[in-house]
Structure formats: C-alpha cells, structure tokens
Amino acid sequence: MIFFQLFIQLIIPLSLVGVCFLIGKGIELHHFKKLTQREQQLSGIIVTNLKTIPLEYANAQPILVMGSAVIATDYFKVFAAGLRTLFGGEMKSYVTLMERARREAMVRLLEQAAGQGASAVWNIRYETSTTHGQHRKKPGGVEVQAYGTALR
Amino acid sequence: MIVVNTETIPGHRILQIKGLVQGNTVRAKHVGRDIAASLKNLVGGELTGYTELMVESRRESLARMLAQAQQLGANAVVNVRFATSSITAGAAELYCYGTAVVVEAIDLGAGENG
Numbered sequence: 001m002i003f004f005q006l007f008i009q010l011i012i013p014l015s016l017v018g019v020c021f022l023i024g025k026g027i028e029l030h031h032f033k034k035l036t037q038r039e040q041q042l043s044g045i046i047v048t049n050l051k052t053i054p055l056e057y058a059n060a061q062p063i064l065v066m067g068s069a070v071i072a073t074d075y076f077k078v079f080a081a082g083l084r085t086l087f088g089g090e091m092k093s094y095v096t097l098m099e100r101a102r103r104e105a106m107v108r109l110l111e112q113a114a115g116q117g118a119s120a121v122w123n124i125r126y127e128t129s130t131t132h133g134q135h136r137k138k139p140g141g142v143e144v145q146a147y148g149t150a151l152r
Numbered sequence: 153m154i155v156v157n158t159e160t161i162p163g164h165r166i167l168q169i170k171g172l173v174q175g176n177t178v179r180a181k182h183v184g185r186d187i188a189a190s191l192k193n194l195v196g197g198e199l200t201g202y203t204e205l206m207v208e209s210r211r212e213s214l215a216r217m218l219a220q221a222q223q224l225g226a227n228a229v230v231n232v233r234f235a236t237s238s239i240t241a242g243a244a245e246l247y248c249y250g251t252a253v254v255v256e257a258i259d260l261g262a263g264e265n266g
Contacts, residue, residue: 031198062161
C-alpha cells in the first residue's frame, strides 16, 4: 500500500518530468535551428530601434509591421523553475523560453517586412505579456510582440 | 492612412495635430483552444491558438484606433505604441494608441534647398 502511494505521488510526476524534458528539449532545439535558418535568410534587412529616419529614406513608403508569438512553458521548465525559487539563481529554462518567443516575434516581423519589399525596419519595440493572467497553474505561455516601421 | 511608430514620416510634413487616438479590446478563445493549450503545456512549443488570439485582438484594437483617427479627419497616425495586459486566464487585453495628424507630402527639391 505504501509503495502504491509512493508510486502515485512520486514516480508518476517524476517520470512525467523526465518525458516532458526530453520532448520539450527536442522541440526547443528544433525551434532554435529553424530560427537560425530564417534569421540568416532575412539578414539583408537593416534593423534598428532608432526613432528618426535618415534623409536617404525620404522617398520611402512607411508601413507598420508587427510579429508576435506565444510560446508555452513545459512541465519540466515549470518544475526546474520551482526548484530554482528554493535556491535562487538564474532560471535558465525560462531564459531560453523568452529568447525563443522574442526571436520568433522578430523573425515574423522581418518576414512581414520582406513580404512588403522593405529594405529597413526602423524604431523596433518589444512588448511582453503572459496569456494565463495571474493564475500560475492555468495553461499559458509568454507572448512577445515586436513592431516597427518598415521602409520600402 | 499612413500608420507608423516613428515620430515623423519620411517625405511628409506634419501640418496639424488632431490629438491622441486609442483603441482597445479584450478577447478570449473558445474552450477547445484552452484545452489544447493545456495539453501543449506539458511539452512546450508554440501555442498557435493564442498567437492567433493576440494577432486578431491587435488588428481589432488597431482598427478601432484608425476609425477614431478617421473620425477626427486625420490622414496619418504617428508614434503608435502597443500595450498588453493580462486580465484573466485565456484572455488578453490589447491596447494601442498614437497621435492622429494631418500630413502633407513635401516636395523633395524644396526640402534640399531649405
């Protein structure tokens, strides 16, 4: 009976953490690989967060472009972050999560700009939020939006 | 209508400032999306349902802002900013604001002289 309780309370969650770690890591590595490829394709566009547009773009047609992505946490990330709150230090699992969301949003913005035939994107801003509100147990992820002025 | 998030528009001169315009919306997805998202939360990855939700709401708030600008008789909105806040699980509040202005294209030859 004790073994059964131990099984329910400990082994199932731990094996779930293990499985989710493997799948989550796989998805993350694949995502990073894809991001690097897409970033290289779009590297021809000038990207800056300067406010003033120089005179050489005086003839350019400005368009507001934006890209956003919602990336979910996984079971392992939540578990690892929970441990981190006990000992303190950098939450590496969440750092990569934010990086993925931010880069994905940026790539989408650049893809939109490239689709419009733009050669530069000025005044880029990032905006971050979560989709689960204050309920930390509810499903959700981080949302990052990037927006800027594309010049054609 | 020209919409930019810079303070000036290249090749244009601001003639008149009509004032601050804004648009906001709070939207949610149906419960099926929420269930799918909670399953996705086990292994991670992109929550496409929620990305869609954010994109839709952002377009909605932008459209409301532009409608307001049109009502004021502006032909451009400059310095557009987006803000996001989370009210409850599965819902998002999107807010965007900018300055409605009346602009005029500058004659480029004149711009070089002056």
